[in-house]
Amino acid sequence: MILELDCGNSFIKWRVLDSDSASASAEGVVGSDLALIESLVALPGLLLTRCRLVSVRALEETSKLVTALYETFGVAVSCAAPAREMAGVRNGYEDFERLGLDRWLAMLGGFKLARGACLVLDFGTAATADFITADGEHLGGFICPGMPLMRSQLRTHTRKIRYDDAAAERALEYLSPGRTTVEAVERGCTLMLRGFVLTQLELARSYWGDDFTVFLTGGDADLVSDAVPQARLVPDLVFVGLAMACPLS
């Protein structure tokens, strides 16, 4: 069985593939290395043969996790690394190693699925947009605060914005003007994300007309999907790219 990990700034997304790689036999989202190991240990009949991982965390933090996986499961870990070019996509950053690896893998996955120009939008701790032309040239992208960061900035820098997760979830059933603090903040931040999406779409249209594919991924992709009915919602887009960047044979 193959373990796949996507270590973002807030959460580790994991899944276990059967050895034929065809289907995920288990998956989850956890907040720490320890919680990951616990979830995996609790799986009946787990026999890991390989592991591939992408991380946007500090090298030291990632190394710790790699060591813990080796010590617990005896599994060697293959980590995605930056590249100037891969699978027909050319990294557009001045310094290719500085492009977030989750962005890079989502781009590889998107370009493979679209077989043409694409706009890849990822809604995690940060919200990111990346533009790839039909011949695989990465034009660059944009980074702005995602939902978790917008919330926590408001909370940290005001005296009176405080509410719990359950209230936050209820507040997002509608997007009409808020009549409580939680509604005003949750809906306001959601509209910021949607505004971000619409601006990226406008730019993509100015480059490619209607001839491009939009991908939505990341934990908060659902919050914006209504605003882009033509988009492909692909929650595991980073994992699609991870398999391309870390082939295991």
Ligand SMILES: Nc1ncnc2c1ncn2[C@@H]1O[C@H](COP(=O)(O)OP(=O)(O)O)[C@@H](O)[C@H]1O
């Ligand atoms: N099952 C889930 N577990 C945890 N967070 C989730 C889940 N579904 C959606 N989210 C939301 O996704 C966001 C984090 O997205 P994610 O792509 O995991 O971020 P990152 O890659 O930066 O760690 C949070 O705002 C969180 O509330």
Ligand SMILES: CC(C)(COP(=O)(O)O)[C@@H](O)C(=O)NCCC(=O)O
């Ligand atoms: C932009 C990001 C913070 C997004 O991280 P995430 O929200 O997925 O945790 C990450 O891709 C990153 O650290 N990138 C390096 C900076 C860059 O891409 O320019």
Ligand SMILES: [K+]
């Ligand atoms: K991510």
